[in-house]
Structure formats: C-alpha cells, structure tokens
Amino acid sequence: MADTLPAAQWTQRADLAKLVAALGMDHVRWVGGCVRDTLLGIEAADIDCATTHRPGTVIDLCRAAGIRTVPTGIDHGTITALLDEGNVEVTTLRQDVSTDGRRATVAFANDWREDAARRDFTINALYAHPASLEVSDYFGGLDDLAARRVRFIGDARERIAEDHLRILRYFRFQARFGDRLDEEALGACRELAGTLKGLSRERVAMELLGILSLPDPVETVQLMDKSGVLAVILPEARRNEMACLVSLVDNEQAQGRPPEAIRRLAALIPPIRPIAEAVAARLRLSRAQRARLVCAAERSPDDADTPRALAYREGLTGARDRLLLAGADASVLDGWDVPRLPLKGGEVVARGVDKGPRVAQVMQAVEARWIAEEFPPRSRVEVLLEEELSRL
Known part of the structure; x- marks a missing residue:
C-alpha cells in the first residue's frame, strides 16, 4: 500500500x-x-x-x-x-x-x-x-x-472496553473493508458481546442500520449471529428470519433495487405486528421508520396477487417492501403513481343520500369495486356509484 x-x-x-x-x-x-x-x-x-x-x-x-x-x-x-x-x-x-x-x-x-x-x-x-x-x-x-484486514489498535479487549459500540463498528468495517478475519478482534467481540446491553438504543440502532445498509450484509449478519452479538441487540432474529434476509438480498440484487436498512430489519424479525412495534420502540426508531417496519410485518402471501391495490392501501414504499420480502417482482409499481378515488362525499349527498354513515357506506363500496377493477377512469366510477345507489 x-x-x-x-x-x-x-x-x-x-x-x-x-x-x-x-x-x-x-x-x-x-x-x-x-x-x-x-x-x-x-x-x-x-x-x-x-x-x-x-x-x-x-x-x-x-x-x-x-x-x-x-x-x-x-x-x-x-x-x-x-x-x-x-x-x-x-x-x-x-x-x-x-x-x-x-x-x-x-x-x-x-x-x-x-x-x-x-x-x-x-x-x-x-x-x-x-x-x-x-x-x-x-x-x-x-x-x-x-x-484487507480490520484490526483493533493494540489490545482488542481494551479498545472495546473503552467503547462497547466498537463491537458493532468492527462488523460494519469488516463488511466494508475486510477479506481476512482477525481472530483476536472476533474473539474479543464474542467475549464482550454482552456489554452492548449497556449502550444507548440510538447508538445501537445507528450501527445496526448502518450494517444493514451495506450492499450485501448477509455474511456479516451471519457472523454476528455466530458470535452471539446479534442475539444481544436483536434477539427476535432466528434461523427462519436469517433465511428471509438471504432471500430478500438476492431478490433486491436480481431486481436492481438499492439496499434499504428498514426493509432488511423487517426480514430479520418475525412478520408479527407487536414484535415489530417492540423492536421499533427498543431501537428508538423514528415515527416513519416505525410505520415502515410495522407495515412490512403485516405482509401477506396475497400481496403479490394485487400489487397496485397493495400500493394504494400502504403507499409505494410499503408495497415495494412487502413485494420484495415476498420474493415478488416490484417492477409493476415502477413509474406508477398511486391514484385518488375520483369521487367526493358531496357528490353522494347531492344524489339524495343523507349525510352520515350512509354516505361513508356508499363511498367505501364504490372504492372497493374501483380498486378491484384496478382503478378505472371517472366514467366507470359514475357507473359504480349508480349501481351502489340503486341498492340503498
């Protein structure tokens, strides 16, 4: 060099x-x-x-x-x-x-x-x-x-004792710059993994999301798992979730999608809303990050069947996350803008429906059929409205 x-x-x-x-x-x-x-x-x-x-x-x-x-x-x-x-x-x-x-x-x-x-x-x-x-x-x-070796200055255990966050920094730098593992460094991280519990949640989240933002963090996350580090900072991650991360990264790369840390975090935890909420709270994620993680946790095998309907309900970002997590093609959403229902409640009232629950009922029925028909134009919405009014 x-x-x-x-x-x-x-x-x-x-x-x-x-x-x-x-x-x-x-x-x-x-x-x-x-x-x-x-x-x-x-x-x-x-x-x-x-x-x-x-x-x-x-x-x-x-x-x-x-x-x-x-x-x-x-x-x-x-x-x-x-x-x-x-x-x-x-x-x-x-x-x-x-x-x-x-x-x-x-x-x-x-x-x-x-x-x-x-x-x-x-x-x-x-x-x-x-x-x-x-x-x-x-x-x-x-x-x-x-x-291409990441090595602590001096004694690895002493460096980690000075700042426990260096354990996570080691794995992030190893992923970016390391080909050869430094056994002293890895051994120190394994031995002192439990000290990560004493760190602020924000600092842990910053490093964890930094690792997950790397082009391909799979090998590094697996190394963290084997070293007992992942179990300390993300005990929700299990073998099934590790396989989900591998699949997700493969799918992202096959579709040319940029890495997204929150999506990958979603892959590492069970797809269960309360678990996602608990992880978001523990890591002190922002409101937007929490919403995205929870949305991903609510994914369903049926998401790939109606991707645009999914995007209408959850937004493009949430829909792409769920499609990629499901191993589905997210390109159907590329260049597509989520439409707005071309119908206002006042129009329903103007057709003789009293203000209140009946208006909401008609609007919801029209919207459900509009989504099912994959967002037809205004002219079709007027027909749908007439049909729903005839049923009152």
Whole structure:
C-alpha cells in the first residue's frame, strides 16, 4: 500500500487549502475515512482533519480567515468549518483520560501518535500531510489496508472496553473493508458481546442500520449471529428470519433495487405486528421508520396477487417492501403513481343520500369495486356509484 495519498479531487479543493492556510500547514493532518478511502480508490464521503490547536484557537483562526465555524462537539474538541464545497470537522488531538464503555473523558494532546492510539482500528488511524500528502502510519494500518484486514489498535479487549459500540463498528468495517478475519478482534467481540446491553438504543440502532445498509450484509449478519452479538441487540432474529434476509438480498440484487436498512430489519424479525412495534420502540426508531417496519410485518402471501391495490392501501414504499420480502417482482409499481378515488362525499349527498354513515357506506363500496377493477377512469366510477345507489 502506497504511503502517499494519490491526488484525489478533494485534496485539490481551494476551500480546503484556505482552511489549511488559516490553521497552519504544520498544525493540520487529514485523518480517518478520507485517507483510508482515498488510498483504496474510493471516493471520500467526508473530510476530517486533526489539529494541534485547541478548539478556541481553531475558531479564532478560522474567523480571522473569513471561515465560519460551528462548535458541533466542542467538549470533545470538534469544530465544524463551514466551507463552500463541503463542511469539514476539525478535531483537536486528544487522549483518553477515563472511559466506561459508553462515553470517554478526554484531554487535549500535542502528539499525533498519542491521538492515533485512542482510535479504534489501524486503518482509521492514518494521517496525511496536507502539502506532501505523505501518510503517517503509527500502528500498521497501511499493511492492514493492503491485506484487507480490520484490526483493533493494540489490545482488542481494551479498545472495546473503552467503547462497547466498537463491537458493532468492527462488523460494519469488516463488511466494508475486510477479506481476512482477525481472530483476536472476533474473539474479543464474542467475549464482550454482552456489554452492548449497556449502550444507548440510538447508538445501537445507528450501527445496526448502518450494517444493514451495506450492499450485501448477509455474511456479516451471519457472523454476528455466530458470535452471539446479534442475539444481544436483536434477539427476535432466528434461523427462519436469517433465511428471509438471504432471500430478500438476492431478490433486491436480481431486481436492481438499492439496499434499504428498514426493509432488511423487517426480514430479520418475525412478520408479527407487536414484535415489530417492540423492536421499533427498543431501537428508538423514528415515527416513519416505525410505520415502515410495522407495515412490512403485516405482509401477506396475497400481496403479490394485487400489487397496485397493495400500493394504494400502504403507499409505494410499503408495497415495494412487502413485494420484495415476498420474493415478488416490484417492477409493476415502477413509474406508477398511486391514484385518488375520483369521487367526493358531496357528490353522494347531492344524489339524495343523507349525510352520515350512509354516505361513508356508499363511498367505501364504490372504492372497493374501483380498486378491484384496478382503478378505472371517472366514467366507470359514475357507473359504480349508480349501481351502489340503486341498492340503498
């Protein structure tokens, strides 16, 4: 693996050069994902940098250079610089003072290696000089990147004890960047899986959904299952549900559908509404995510028989989820807009029906027949209305 960053487009951004000039070339290094991904030839999604300056100094230097900042994580040394081509997180070098597996107390530091030592994986502890693009590697991250190996810095158990969420991060990074399993890392995750119970539900949900959002998470989820990790964070997942996830991912890929984490989460739990509601509550999912998970849990073998009627009742997203979970073709919904019933209650009243339950009864009867006939035009709805009125 090269020890110098290739000249990726982001390394030549004028706004980043302005930030570096403001902070001083010797006080800044690009770090983390942007370095790792660029070395792998992957487009960097986020640009982060580390600095020897304290947060207050970062704010002052940026202000003097006309760069706006937001103190997004100032207690932990992070300032966000608002730049024209994308914001950048600027974090002061740190060392851990104390940790309890859920949060850390940090002190600011001046040594790049000391800052690297508190990070999780060797491939995330790579720093690049903004001028020379030379990579500083303190723990063998370049070799691990070349070997496609995800390895904790130092003792894996100690790193996990500092932050239990690193167990889930390990599996997510293994899925993205790992070909070879690091037995020490896997053993530590297996041994300390129970510590995940002490984490906030939001943090667990964030990592779990991140794993399920990957192009093909099946092998990783199976590894989590064998390691006893999945049983801690999603005890509802059983062998049948694992098979459902395999089938779903195969179906998504066959139909060219992008990965959807909530749909895949639905595949991992039994299709029972109360279970879906309990999982959504435990993981603190948003209202929209909860509704989608519950909709998927109410799937039926009959869904594939009337896909457009399903979309009319549940919306296009819910219908696609249920079709894909059923192994059915969701393309019938592509380019189709869910129609609205071309009939208003006032029209029924105008035909002599008293306001109240009778109007609702007629509307529901017309709508049911309109759906069954696959949404015919207004002219047919008028005929259906006449027929229903004749039965009163």
